[in-house]
Amino acid sequence: MVTISDIAKALGVTPSTVSRALAGSPRVKDSTRKAVSDMAAEMGYERNEPASSLRKGHSNVVGIIVPRINRAFFSSAISGAETVLNEHGYSVIICQSHENHEDEVKALKTLRSNRVAGVILSHASSSITGDHILENLGQDTIIVQFDRVFKEISGPKIVNDNFHGAYEGTHHLIEQGYKRIGNIAGYKGTLAYLDRLKGYMRALTDMGREVDDDIIFYDSIVEKKGYEAAKLAIERGCDAIYSAGDFSALGAVEAAKGLGLRIPEDFGIVGTANEYFTSIMTPTMSSIAQHPYEIGRRAAQAFITSLKPGAEVGEVVVPMELIVRESSLRKK
């Protein structure tokens, strides 16, 4: 492995000069810089990152913590973030919390141990507050939150425009002539779901409808729960459902079909996330698309921006987009 000392010797200068030249310091002659970078290339020099990190007190690595990597939303967000960070010379360490608070704490400790320059995270559903985040990271570690965020932690937050997304989805169902629209609302504690709920409610009241708590179902947005919620909703007179997730919306489709209802004629459904299967199933399902890759990109950009002292990013709201398909299209 070739070191800066090797380059220095080959060039008859000192390691300090090489280090400065490689770092692009203005305090080094242009010709020297050129000579150094040429020689570095020729000798196949590559910086020893651990040494650099030790000396500088932080690494060129950004940690990303998500509940699970193998979920379309998160893997796309990571993909977007990784692409941007690489362009800026940063690598990415990935940690999964498995929706588990303790694992999340462990991940934070690991990242601090590695002296990461920043952390991009979407917290576990079992993390109720963000205290552990600040406690387990260094003071100068940049924290970027996305999707699931704690308002009380300062710094950039990249989120879906959940309110308007849900608003549009619900509004669309009303426009299509559905009379009584239930809501599969997701976990009560999670901000993203709360915003979707608010959008749903606002759409109802804006259109002169009543909000009825009996047809709002709080729970995990998995297929099975969606099925159960939809059955109850139908019992309670609903002719449509807005679901905060696509999988629960899929469950709702099955419930409606099981009860002999035709979709969209008798029962309308709009889901959220625009999962791939929504465009393939029969009938195809309307859904509110999120843009996870873009969210990941924005999160990484927020990190890069935050590197400059004094720069503030704040909250970035990424639009969602209603994709109308067969499951909610009653009018022609």
Place this chain on the structure above:
Amino acid sequence: MVTISDIAKALGVTPSTVSRALAGSPRVKDSTRKAVSDMAAEMGYERNEPASSLRKGHSNVVGIIVPRINRAFFSSAISGAETVLNEHGYSVIICQSHENHEDEVKALKTLRSNRVAGVILSHASSSITGDHILENLGQDTIIVQFDRVFKEISGPKIVNDNFHGAYEGTHHLIEQGYKRIGNIAGYKGTLAYLDRLKGYMRALTDMGREVDDDIIFYDSIVEKKGYEAAKLAIERGCDAIYSAGDFSALGAVEAAKGLGLRIPEDFGIVGTANEYFTSIMTPTMSSIAQHPYEIGRRAAQAFITSLKPGAEVGEVVVPMELIVRESSLRKK
């Protein structure tokens, strides 16, 4: 940040003793070890990984390189690997090659720069040989390949049992009474696809059928290509298709439907990968399931095993599993 020196001072011993105690060296008194670990916990000590890595010459990090993170197969594999590696005290750096040879080389350089202990990788489709892998990694870096592997590179290789998977899928179609079975075969250069092709051929010959190159289609296994291939196959008299991918199989479904064929009565289809949508579409699609999470786990275990000098892992073949659904089930 508390260091081993701080602990040493607090305990009246030297840093070396603390270092040894923390590393679990046998050359330290039990009582001392206990005192050290208690004090470390009390003071909230966490190892400075960059310092440790610099000293040791390698880090507690494993690099994973995949074409794209946001593909179900790879994100699941990463998830499995990450889970196992974390249990053994390793972190994971993720790199994407974007199917691009140059990006893959860059990733290897980055990982070497970070002095990773090992690399787990599935190469880009544009990497024809594995030379760059050895060239850009340290001698003692453990290399584990999975899914797409270069035989010429020694070390553990974790692969699907592509041959038997494709064999079973094809065999099943024959058993169901389909007469002329085409093949959407994937890229010609990739070993995994080649093995599927061999399985397909072997099933045909075992059952006394001819292999006809006119109904084997080599190309990317995306929906569009599957559509085109299936149209040709049908023109050429096929009444069934085995596809090396689910998305291309989906294209085949559309082609058959478009030509007025009923599935499975007139046309049978078996895909590969068992993507989520296969169980939701109409008709549901038979597919040969892979087990990416398990493959990731095995890859990580192979790395851990390879840590012990002298231990050899070699090739691990993970079974695939035919999931029969409506698209190929003609007999009752």
Place this chain on the structure above:
DNA sequence: TTGTATGCGTTATCAC
């Protein structure tokens, strides 16, 4: 079983 001494490769602070 513990202590002493040294160096991993880089960068920052001085001095010139």
Place this chain on the structure above:
DNA sequence: GTGATAACGCATACAA
């Protein structure tokens, strides 16, 4: 604009 020097925190070879 460049050089000398020190220090980041840890792990090991050697000595005791």
